Amino acid sequence: MAQKNTHRAAGRAVTPINAPSAAIRTASGAAVLGSVIVGSAFTMQGASAQSAPAAPAPSTHTVSQAAPSTKSASAPLNAGHTLHSGVRGESVSALQAALNDHGSKLAVDGVFGHKTKSAVRDFQASNGLRVDGRVGPETRGALNGSSNGSSSSSESTSGSAIVDAAKSQTGVRYNWGSTDPGNGLDCSGLTGYAYKQVGKSLPRTSGGQAAGGTTISKSQAQPGDIVHWPGHVGIYAGNNKVVDSSPSQGGVTERTIWGNPTFVSYR
Structure with a gap:
């Protein structure tokens, strides 16, 4: 009687003689013949590595948020109204x-x-x-860095220009409520006109003009400042003179200051 060969190659799986001719596919697509898997495990691993998306590299960049700064690069302060408690802007x-x-x-x-x-x-x-x-x-x-430097020089030039603008209206008739030299000027109309010529805007009324600036002493007054009496204003021309528009003078004149007026600065 013939005996079956029981010798096997070491480490090799046995393929049944009656295995179907069609290969069985695994879920990964490798062909299986009996218990022998066709295809290299290394090839499968390489294919799997190519299909998987690469994980992003961890970021080493740290974003820090600074606390809000209370300091801001400043520009020179412009001459104008006195700033005080309650003012905004x-x-x-x-x-x-x-x-x-x-x-x-x-x-x-x-x-x-x-x-x-x-x-x-x-x-x-x-x-x-x-x-x-x-x-x-x-x-x-x-x-601004200097109380007697370029700022003061600029203000002095501006003051002279204000006085010149006021004097240019000498002889214009007094007209209560008017700010147009062509129709005459009242007192605050003259001061407002003179300041407008140097790019400065004043409140409309004499009381508003007195309240809007800084009250100073007569010794501190410079040409171009406002001279204020109750209900009346004019432009300080220096040397105890004022340029104003009044009904008693019939219009705009330059004359000696009288009484005890208040001096107001918009420098």
């Missing part, structure tokens, strides 16, 4: 930025509140100025 924002340049730590929000006033007072005390918490010509000049 871009002029106050510029003031706050200027104070921050001098060591304050204010929020630049355009609101002249308690903190801004305290910062103004501290600046005034540190610079030998009158400590009143208000920003008029002297404090503004100090914040």
